[in-house]
Amino acid sequence: MKTATHNPLLDKLHPYPFERLNALNAGIQPNPAYRPISLGIGEPKHPAPKLIEDALMASLKGLSAYPATAGQPVLREAICAWLLRRYGLQLDAATQVLPVNGSREALFALAQTVIDPSRPGATVVCPNPFYQIYEGAALLAGAQTAFANSDPARNFAPNWSEIDEATWAKTQLLYVCSPGNPTGAVMPLSEWQTLFELSDQHGFVIASDECYSEIYFGEEGPQSAPLGGLEAAAKLGRSDYRNLIAFTSLSKRSNVPGLRSGFVAGDARLIKRFLLYRTYHGSAMNPIVQAASVAAWNDEAHVIANRAQYRAKFAQVTPLLAAHMKVALPDAGFYLWAEVPAHIHAGDDVAFAQALLAQYNVAVLPGSLLAREAHGINPGAGRIRLALVAEQSECMEAAERIAAFVQSFKAEP
Numbered sequence: 001m002k003t004a005t006h007n008p009l010l011d012k013l014h015p016y017p018f019e020r021l022n023a024l025n026a027g028i029q030p031n032p033a034y035r036p037i038s039l040g041i042g043e044p045k046h047p048a049p050k051l052i053e054d055a056l057m058a059s060l061k062g063l064s065a066y067p068a069t070a071g072q073p074v075l076r077e078a079i080c081a082w083l084l085r086r087y088g089l090q091l092d093a094a095t096q097v098l099p100v101n102g103s104r105e106a107l108f109a110l111a112q113t114v115i116d117p118s119r120p121g122a123t124v125v126c127p128n129p130f131y132q133i134y135e136g137a138a139l140l141a142g143a144q145t146a147f148a149n150s151d152p153a154r155n156f157a158p159n160w161s162e163i164d165e166a167t168w169a170k171t172q173l174l175y176v177c178s179p180g181n182p183t184g185a186v187m188p189l190s191e192w193q194t195l196f197e198l199s200d201q202h203g204f205v206i207a208s209d210e211c212y213s214e215i216y217f218g219e220e221g222p223q224s225a226p227l228g229g230l231e232a233a234a235k236l237g238r239s240d241y242r243n244l245i246a247f248t249s250l251s252k253r254s255n256v257p258g259l260r261s262g263f264v265a266g267d268a269r270l271i272k273r274f275l276l277y278r279t280y281h282g283s284a285m286n287p288i289v290q291a292a293s294v295a296a297w298n299d300e301a302h303v304i305a306n307r308a309q310y311r312a313k314f315a316q317v318t319p320l321l322a323a324h325m326k327v328a329l330p331d332a333g334f335y336l337w338a339e340v341p342a343h344i345h346a347g348d349d350v351a352f353a354q355a356l357l358a359q360y361n362v363a364v365l366p367g368s369l370l371a372r373e374a375h376g377i378n379p380g381a382g383r384i385r386l387a388l389v390a391e392q393s394e395c396m397e398a399a400e401r402i403a404a405f406v407q408s409f410k411a412e413p
Contacts, residue, residue: 012139016132017369021353028354034361037398039386041365042181042335046255046309046391049302055295062287069284070275071099078297079263085300087231088222095268096241098275099285099293102260103211103249107175108137110245113277114173114205114270117142121170127158129182129370129380131209134175143172147374155330156183156337160194162375171204179212179226182370182385183337184330192232199243205270208246211262212333214253214303215310226332230266241266245274252334253303254296261285261293310334313388317399321386324406336386337367344409347382359408360401 015023018041030036070076076093083089083097091097100106115122115138124138128147138145146167148158157180163171174195178187199206208229218224229246233239249262264274278284285293296302314329318336321327327338345351349366356362365387367380386402388395 007140009140009142013136014132017365020369021365024350025354025357028358030357030361031359032361034401036361036363037390037394037401038363039365039388039390039395039398040363041389042387043257043389044252044255044334045389046306048256048259049254049296049299051295051299051302052254052256052259052292055292056288059288059291062291065287067284067287067290069279071285072287072290075099075285075290075294075297078294079265082297083230083265086225087228087234089230089234091230091265092268096271097263097265098271098278099261099263099290100247100278101262101283101285101289102251102257103209103247103262104133105260105283106247106262106264107131107133107207107209108140109277109281109283110205110207110264110274111137111141111143111173113274115141115143116172119170119172122172123167123170125163125167125171125174125204127175127177127180128372128374129367130175131177131181132370135372138173145372146171147372149371149375149377149379150180150183150185155185156180157185157187157191160191160198168198168202168204171202174199174204174206175209176206176229177209178229179210179216179330179332181209181212181333182335182365182367182380184212184333184335186226186331187232189227189232189235192227192229193236196233196236196238196244204243206244208244210246211249211252213248215307215334216332217311217314217329220304220307240268243267243270245270250293250296253306255302255306256292256296259289259292261289261296309392310388313392313395316392317386317388317395320396320399320403324403334388336388338384338386340382340384341406341409344406349380349382349384353384356402356405360405362398362401362405364402 080093122143124143126134128149150156151159245266251257340347340352353366365385367383371380
C-alpha cells in the first residue's frame with residue numbers, strides 16, 4: 001500500500017521553542033512547596049477591556065453574513081485614524097491598510113505572497129534571536145534563511161552588517177521586529193535608512209513586525225513612543241512606503257490575544273497582492289471581531305492604563321533582578337533579557353531554567369531556544385527571557401524567587 005504524500009518542506013520546520021522546552025523539562029518535578037509561576041510565554045494576562053467585550057456582545061447579529069476579506073470600511077477607517085493619531089500618517093483606507101487575524105498569521109502569509117522560490121538562492125533574512133514564525137514562513141515558501149545576530153553592544157539590536165553583499169543580493173524578504181522580541185530593542189531612524197537603501201538596491205520587501213509598539217516606559221507622548229517603520233519611511237521622504245509592510249496587533253496593545261485581530265499597512269502594490277492571496281486563503285476577519293476591533297482602535301484610554309501597569313511592574317522587578325543578574329530595562333516591550341551568571345551551571349541557559357523550575361517552580365524561556373547558530377555563535381545562549389505579563393504581585397514573587405535562586409549559588413563555597 002502506498003503511503004500518502006506530504007509537502008516535503010514541512011520536514012524542514014524546527015520544533016517551536018516551547019515544544020523543545022517541554023521535552024527538555026519532561027523529567028523535572030517542580031518543588032511543590034511553591035505555586036507555579038510562568039514567565040515563559042509572552043501571553044498578556046491583564047483583563048480584556050470592557051469596551052471591547054461590550055462591542056463583541058453588541059454585534060452578534062453580524063454572524064449572519066459572510067465577511068469581506070478586505071474588511072469593513074469602518075474598520076479600515078478606524079485603523080487609518082489610529083495611524084494618524086499615533087504616527088501622524090495619512091494612509092488610504094481603501095488601498096494601504098488591510099485587517100488581519102492577528103499579526104502571526106499575516107507574518108506567515110506575507111512570505112507566501114512575496115517569495116519566488118524559482119529564483120536561485122531565494123533568501124529571507126531574520127534577526128537572531130527571532131519570532132519563529134519568520135523562519136517557518138520562509139521555509140514553507142521555499143526559501144532559505146539568513147540571520148543577523150543581536151549585538152549586546154547596541155542594546156541587542158540586530159547587526160545587519162553581518163549579512164554580506166552576496167546574501168543581500170539573493171534576499172527577497174527581510175523581517176524586522178521593533179521593539180524586538182526578545183530583546184526589546186527599538187530601531188533608530190539611521191538603521192531604517194540603511195535597510196531602505198538595501199531594499200532599493202536589491203528589491204526585497206521589508207516586513208516590520210511592530211506588535212510591541214504600544215508598551216514602552218517613557219512618559220506618555222510621541223517623544224517616548226517607539227519609532228515605527230511607516231513613520232521612519234515618511235520621515236525619509238518615502239511616502240509611497242515602497243516595499244514596506246508594517247504589522248500591528250491588538251493582542252499586546254489591548255490585552256486581547258484571543259481576539260486574533262491586527263492589521264497590515266504600507267505599499268499599496270503589496271497590499272493588493274496580499275489581499276488577492278488572502279481571498280483564496282480564506283482569511284476574512286469575523287464581523288464580530290471587526291466590530292470589537294473598531295472599538296479598540298478608537299480608544300486610547302485603555303492602552304494608557306495598560307502601559308501604566310507594565311511601567312509599574314518593570315520599575316519594581318528590574319532593579320530587584322539587576323542586583324543579582326546582568327539585566328536592564330529594555331527600550332520597549334514586556335520582556336526582560338537577562339544574562340545567566342557565569343558561575344551558575346557555567347552560564348548554561350537551559351540548565352539554569354531547569355534548575356529554577358525544579359527548585360522554585362518558576363518557568364522562564366532559555367534564550368538559546370529562541371535563536372539559531374549563526375556567524376559562529378548562538379546569540380541567545382547564556383540568556384533567559386522573562387515575560388512580565390502576569391499581575392504585578394505575581395511578577396514580583398517570581399523575581400524574588402529568582403533572586404533567591406541566584407543567591408543560593410553565591411552562598412556555596
